[in-house]
Amino acid sequence: MTVSKNEIISDYVVVLGSGLSVNNLTLEERVLINSCPTKIGINKYAAFYNKAEISPTHVYFLDDFSHSSILFLKHIINFLKNKPLKEVNFILSKGYLGYFKKTKLSYYLTKFLSQINLFFYRLLILFFRKTIKPLNYKTFVSIKNKIKKILTPKDIIKFNVVPENFKFEYISVQNWIARGNKWATTIKDDLYHFRGSLTTVLNYISIKFPNKKILFVGVDFNSPHYFFQEELNKLDINATDWTSQYITSEKKHFSIIDYKNTKIDDEFPFIIKSLKETGNTIYSVSEKAYLVEKGFIKTIKLNTVN
Structure with missing residues (x-):
């Protein structure tokens, strides 16, 4: 053929x-x-x-x-x-949804907010690790997963400016x-x-x-x-x-x-x-x-x- x-x-x-x-x-x-x-x-x-x-x-x-x-x-x-x-x-x-921005302003703003979220996520996990984890490990894991879904970007490195x-x-x-x-x-x-x-x-x-x-x-x-x-x-x-x-x-x-x-x-x-x-x-x-x-x-x- x-x-x-x-x-x-x-x-x-x-x-x-x-x-x-x-x-x-x-x-x-x-x-x-x-x-x-x-x-x-x-x-x-x-x-x-x-x-x-x-x-x-x-x-x-x-x-x-x-x-x-x-x-x-x-x-x-x-x-x-x-x-x-x-x-x-x-x-x-x-998993890449939301990470590609058409302007530098949008890129830097979104990335900055994500980094703030990541900081608070780590801070909250540290708090729960010191308070709840010693008492109930399953509760700690449950709270950790819920906070992660709300606050943590999957990967900061995914962000990019695209034409x-x-x-x-x-x-x-x-x-x-x-x-x-x-x-x-x-x-x-x-x-x-x-x-x-x-x-x-x-x-x-x-x-x-x-x-x-x-x-x-x-x-x-x-x-x-x-x-x-x-x-x-x-x-x-x-x-x-x-x-x-x-x-x-x-x-x-x-x-x-x-x-x-x-x-x-x-x-x-x-x-x-x-x-x-x-x-x-x-x-x-x-x-x-x-x-x-x-x-x-x-x-x-x-x-x-x-």
């Missing part, structure tokens, strides 16, 4: 992964992929899109569970501020390792999530872009390395997390590593079936991608002549 530029523009949504196959794309293929009006960069991709020479229109970044992941999103935002992208649509965890062309959409997801999760039909629902970001991106596409074909670019899974590995290693950000030990050991993406008797293969037939119901079909530009080799999806060739 061969796809032309007109078809890419009218019929496709591109999913931009960070696999090594991106480095094998020809200049003509990159130009053709760039012509697609919707290109979703997953996780770290957006920070290195200039190496891929394929500009994302959307940035999917869900992680907000660790200091390093928050710092990396901050790096992506600061990196994209001075790039000539017409518009950038961020798809983020609801007007940055748009934000916030989502929540289901249990990442639970079998039989529900395929969401609205963005307000907890989106489907299983063993990695890709599954949630696919659910998102089914809601926002029904009846569109999906083109995987750099969604390889069969290597532990990124197409920007050298550039990543030079960043002053710790990009590792608890999954890194498994990735290093198995030498492949965490989504296809057997972890607690699960891997993305288990649910991919369900994902394909769910996408079919909204008129979405997945294709890959790489013949060596894991999901192609396993027979889940087919490849297409890009017509770079016309």
